Amino acid sequence: MDNFxxxxxxxxxxxxxxxxxxxxxxxxxxxxxxxxTLLQMVxxxxxxxxGTIANESVVAVADQNDxxxxxxxxxxxLLGKTWLPVSIRNPEAWNRNILTNAGSSILLSSxxxxxxxxxxxxxxxxxxPQQCMKPVSVSSQPAYLLFTSGSTGTPKGxxxxxxxxxAFFDFMLGAYEFQASDRFLQIxxxxxxxxxxxxxxxxxxxxxxxLLPRKKFLFQEIVQMLELYSITVLSMVPSxxxxxEPYFKDLRFEKLRYSFFxxxxxxxxxxxxxxxxxxxxxxxxxxxxTETTIVCSHYPWNRHQSETESxxxxxxxxxxxxxxxxxxxxxxxxxVARGEAGELCLSGPQVIDEYMGGVSEDxxxxxxxxxxxxxxxxxxxxxxxxxxxxFLFIGRTDYQVKINGYRVEPEETEAxxxxxxxxxxxxxxPIKENGGEVLYxxxxxxxxxxNLLSQLRKVLPAPSVPRKxxxxxxxxxxxxxxxxxxELIKFVK
Amino acid sequence: xxxxxxxxxxxxxxxxxxxALVLSPDSNASTIEGWDxxxxxxxxxxxxxxxxxxxxxxxxxxxxxxxxxxTTIDASLSKKVCR
Numbered sequence: 064m065d066n067f068x069x070x071x072x073x074x075x076x077x078x079x080x081x082x083x084x085x086x087x088x089x090x091x092x093x094x095x096x097x098x099x100t101l102l103q104m105v106x107x108x109x110x111x112x113x114g115t116i117a118n119e120s121v122v123a124v125a126d127q128n129d130x131x132x133x134x135x136x137x138x139x140x141l142l143g144k145t146w147l148p149v150s151i152r153n154p155e156a157w158n159r160n161i162l163t164n165a166g167s168s169i170l171l172s173s174x175x176x177x178x179x180x181x182x183x184x185x186x187x188x189x190x191x192p193q194q195c196m197k198p199v200s201v202s203s204q205p206a207y208l209l210f211t212s213g214s215t216g217t218p219k220g221x222x223x224x225x226x227x228x229x230a231f232f233d234f235m236l237g238a239y240e241f242q243a244s245d246r247f248l249q250i251x252x253x254x255x256x257x258x259x260x261x262x263x264x265x266x267x268x269x270x271x272x273x274l275l276p277r278k279k280f281l282f283q284e285i286v287q288m289l290e291l292y293s294i295t296v297l298s299m300v301p302s303x304x305x306x307x308e309p310y311f312k313d314l315r316f317e318k319l320r321y322s323f324f325x326x327x328x329x330x331x332x333x334x335x336x337x338x339x340x341x342x343x344x345x346x347x348x349x350x351x352x353t354e355t356t357i358v359c360s361h362y363p364w365n366r367h368q369s370e371t372e373s374x375x376x377x378x379x380x381x382x383x384x385x386x387x388x389x390x391x392x393x394x395x396x397x398x399v400a401r402g403e404a405g406e407l408c409l410s411g412p413q414v415i416d417e418y419m420g421g422v423s424e425d426x427x428x429x430x431x432x433x434x435x436x437x438x439x440x441x442x443x444x445x446x447x448x449x450x451x452x453x454f455l456f457i458g459r460t461d462y463q464v465k466i467n468g469y470r471v472e473p474e475e476t477e478a479x480x481x482x483x484x485x486x487x488x489x490x491x492x493p494i495k496e497n498g499g500e501v502l503y504x505x506x507x508x509x510x511x512x513x514n515l516l517s518q519l520r521k522v523l524p525a526p527s528v529p530r531k532x533x534x535x536x537x538x539x540x541x542x543x544x545x546x547x548x549x550e551l552i553k554f555v556k
Numbered sequence: 557x558x559x560x561x562x563x564x565x566x567x568x569x570x571x572x573x574x575x576a577l578v579l580s581p582d583s584n585a586s587t588i589e590g591w592d593x594x595x596x597x598x599x600x601x602x603x604x605x606x607x608x609x610x611x612x613x614x615x616x617x618x619x620x621x622x623x624x625x626x627t628t629i630d631a632s633l634s635k636k637v638c639r
Binding site: 314 | 571585586591592593595596597598601612613614616617
């Protein structure tokens with residue numbers, strides 16, 4: 064099968080280097096690293112890894128937000144090994160746990176760090192290769208291993224193979240016209256898989272990858288970088304817009320060409336406000352769980368079409384990438400009728416085979432449709448298909464609750480509450496109480512609870528109105544910038 | 557401590573829920589626990605409300621410490637008086 068080639072996907076970087084040569088590859092606060100220099104670092108690290116830790120199949124890499132870190136990812140991939148990104152900002156015990164679960168005892172780092180029980184190898188001095196090592200032609204190992212965020216429970220190791228990444232980049236690099244003159248802004252840590260799109264979208268195109276300094280004020284840093292470096296390609300989680308929104312009237316980024324969103328639901332109202340700041344950019348909403356390799360659907364936003372197609376004010380998830388196949392099922396795992404809402408299950412070249420260690424409960428299943436048997440991944444996302452062919456997000460299946468016999472979608476309440484409250488960050492969560500479940504709403508900032516509840520009662524059926532609205536100063540976020548719902552539950556307990 | 561800094565101190569105590577917090581002009585994100593991108597936005601909104609002023613984005617981006625905020629508040633308040 065052509066789609067299932069296991070050649071290291073970063074081979075595309077070596078090809079890009081032939082053209083880009085002296086062009087800037089990675090740009091940080093401390094300076095530029097050209098394609099030629101980065102390639103030398105890659106070859107040097109390949110020699111070092113092959114000579115020092117040849118038998119290790121999974122190697123952890125400390126995220127030091129520099130060119131050495133990205134050189135480690137590429138070198139490991141070209142040698143047919145798996146990289147495991149480790150955020151140095153995480154608690155040490157958490158990182159040690161991740162390495163243990165992944166069976167990795169080696170950590171590559173460009174700066175001195177200590178991790179008890181782990182052998183740390185410093186990569187900062189490794190930049191002069193003896194020769195140009197040949198990459199492996201086929202790798203049976205995953206390209207990278209990520210752990211799903213803790214917001215839905217116990218983290219699971221998600222191994223993503225090279226063929227999944229080839230399928231992703233085959234489509235993305237064809238669908239979007241990235242150029243060597245582009246400047247990509249990397250705001251994500253490598254443990255968030257969309258960072259792989261940003262990094263290699265740039266490095267496979269001969270473009271510049273600008274690394275956001277990890278300072279205290281993320282949103283201000285983003286604005287400063289967009290202005291200072293005339294960034295042309297930007298990917299953000301939608302929640303960033305909530306914080307930029309008060310300043311939309313002051314913001315104008317003439318050079319931006321692409322503004323990608325993924326990771327959470329994008330509100331049409333915010334996208335519309337943001338569009339005024341980026342007059343020459345295309346806004347693209349994209350969707351995909353980590354298990355389906357970065358993202359696997361996209362929706363080119365436009366003011367008029369998106370307004371009519373948005374559901375509960377949420378911009379559509381869009382159409383699936385070629386080769387991906389969707390199946391919408393009900394709670395009995397039966398396919399729903401066309402146009403009806405159901406849980407989105409995905410099959411195709413971007414879907415992983417299984418979780419690390421073969422652990423999988425109910426997420427992967429075989430199903431035959433139109434005479435073809437496929438393995439599907441259950442996303443847990445409830446969607447429906449718009450007549451335009453775009454998928455519309457309704458909510459998470461695992462947050463759906465029954466209250467007094469009525470089926471309630473907390474996301475619906477969330478959408479209404481957000482619209483009543485100037486689209487400030489909010490979350491609505493079912494909480495077990497007196498043997499049943501009730502909704503609790505959490506709103507960032509301050510407000511009049513009784514007034515909001517009375518407005519909600521005017522537009523929602525009684526079971527969908529929260530029992531209580533809790534105002535909190537700062538919405539807890541997980542490392543990927545998504546609302547941490549587990550943390551919110553603690554406010555009630 | 558100037559009057560503006562004293563009032564700003566009250567806003568900080570409220571936003572960071574820390575009644576014992578004592579501001580100096582040099583207080584910054586490294587010296588005040590919890591002062592990050594998210595609380596920065598809350599802080600800006602609370603300061604604007606307390607003093608009845610509106611900051612521009614450039615002003616907010618220039619805030620490196622409490623002293624910068626005081627200077628900007630005083631300038632905004634004097635503009636209001638002049639009008």
